[in-house]
Amino acid sequence: MNIIGKRRLFLAISGILVACSLIALLARGLNLGVDFTGGSLLRLRFERPVTALEVSQALTSSELADMELRDAVVQPISGTNDVQIRAQVAGRPLSDDQVGRVVSVLTQKIGKVSIIESQMVEGVIGRELLNRALTAVLLSWIGIIIYVSVRFELKFAVASVLALVHDTLIVLGAFAILGRQVNSPFIAAVLTIIGYSINDTIVIFDKIRENLRLRKKETLEELTNKSILQTMTRSLNTVITTLLAVFALYFFGGDTIKDFSLALIIGLVAGTYSSIFIASPIWLEWRMWERARQQRRIAAASRAKQPGPAKAR
């Protein structure tokens, strides 16, 4: 199998995926949870199954007209009689009194209901949390660049971080397209993906480094391709075991953890793909470009010093 030979194709595929993600992010934006936007999140438990429509109608009824809950997001939670509501009143979370009124209107129109989870976040805190999340992602990239530069070399470090940026963008893009909620656990998922994907990349780079030491007469392309193939079984087996665990979480871990698991699934697949098909090709391209530039410089230097027949070297 010649992965390196088709590297331009793989880089193009990734380029398209990243472009799609960026377009989705710009066009649709992320569905940010209340922990980032500020507002209220209520999880209500009814005594019978209810539809989102029923709840929305109750929320927009005349009794609650002054609160203007038209933009409230109502989401039934599958497999339960629970409904999640995200709402703001004039850009702020609902007060206790307002929550009380919502509950009494719902009780009156739909039936007995209890609040089993509530979150209220002022916009200030939400923005702080978002800043912290972004800082965390950037810091983890910087930390990895430094570590990999020390243990390997800068070219490996930059290539691996580019692969991470690729993974992060694809997960964000997928969430923008699917309209899934982006909240604090999602950030944890993204950072896990970053940690995981770098793990994969390093295993391949470690092999390249080892093969470079034992290098015989093969070209750099052949060597890189060989290294990827030698680590392929490992890359696949590891992602399979991790995916098995994450799929168990997705299907059995309950609703709260579903979006978190979904982010992990998308990220693990993207991460494995980028480790195999993106990180090493980027490194290779860079290294070859650098080599070519060096040779041109040497050639230019030797021409300048010694006109006439080139010295064998």
Added chain:
Amino acid sequence: MRSGTLWKLVGIAALCVVCAVVIYKLPMNLGLDLRGGTRMVLEARDTDTVKADEDAVARAKEVIERRVNQLGVSEPAIYRQGAKRIVVELAGVKDPQRAREVIGRTAQLEFRDEQGNVIMTGSDLKNATAGSDEYGRPAVHFELTSEGAKKFEKATRENIGRPISIYLDQELLSSPVVQSVIRDKGQITGIGSMDKAKDLSMMLRAGALPVPLDLLHSEVLEPTLGQESIDQSKVAAVIGAGLVVLFMLAVYRLPGIMADIALGVYGLIVLAALAVIHAVLTLPGIAGLILSVGMAVDANVIIFERIKEEMRGGKRLRAAIDAGFTRAFGCILDSNVTTLITAAVLYVYGTGAVRGFAVTLGLGIVASMFTAIVVTRVLITAVVDRNPERYARYFGA
């Protein structure tokens, strides 16, 4: 079996027993998303009269601590964040919604005369208890300090036949008409319900907050929802771990069994470590644990692939095993340190549940390196050394 290997096996067995005892004896510290409870971030606000300075915030924290004590929460976490913020975390509180209301309330009680002059405040109260008035309505009975008694005596003497209004946080509770001079005892009515009377008396005993606190963030979760999450995570954990175990068995056979046993040891170590450092286990934390089971076998996969490679390169099994473990180490270390970097960043920048995730992820990485490298090696050596040539084919080279 070499005696060195035997002793290592004994050591590993002993470690497992210790971990099992620790897990059995020490209770797991569950986060509020698993136990139910409330978390609040409060910020002190300046008023016209009082500035929310260092002293005011420190005193506000003390008042909150007293209120939380009155609520009877077993292990509250109350800490300051920045200059003006106080974070309150109450896991396992029975009625989280009520706790939230009781803690965040300023509870500034004021007695005013007809002209609106403040006669005395909640700080003049010595004690307050919930009860009922002569008509059976909920009321708070209070006793005054000696200084408060002087003020109240003077005010009631001057206002006989006229009302004295009682305000809680600027909200009128009642305006009883003074019948006679009162010295050191009294009652407050107009409270609404018996529960509210209980809460008010409790707040009065704990004292009013020196400055109002704005609630910037609150999470309230009923214990039932937490229990559901625990049950679901258990199912996910069993199925996830089961699938990983089967996969390793199917793909790697004999060494796969050893990796599976090492995975069991890994589970014991991580759970025991969580209990010992008293880490808070949250729902994302459990997800991190399940995830780490998938990642824990990674080091073994790297090693086993390496052993195969060494055997293909012409080494005999015993030498290939030694070379496999030794040469794979650098690679495993590098790949795990980078994951540790992200876990550390998550810990520093995360809050609440996310921090719990960072802890389990970080612990998981360290523990998995130990079990995959040390435990698996001892187990494999113990089996293989009995007859290296016979076992070679089980390594799938």
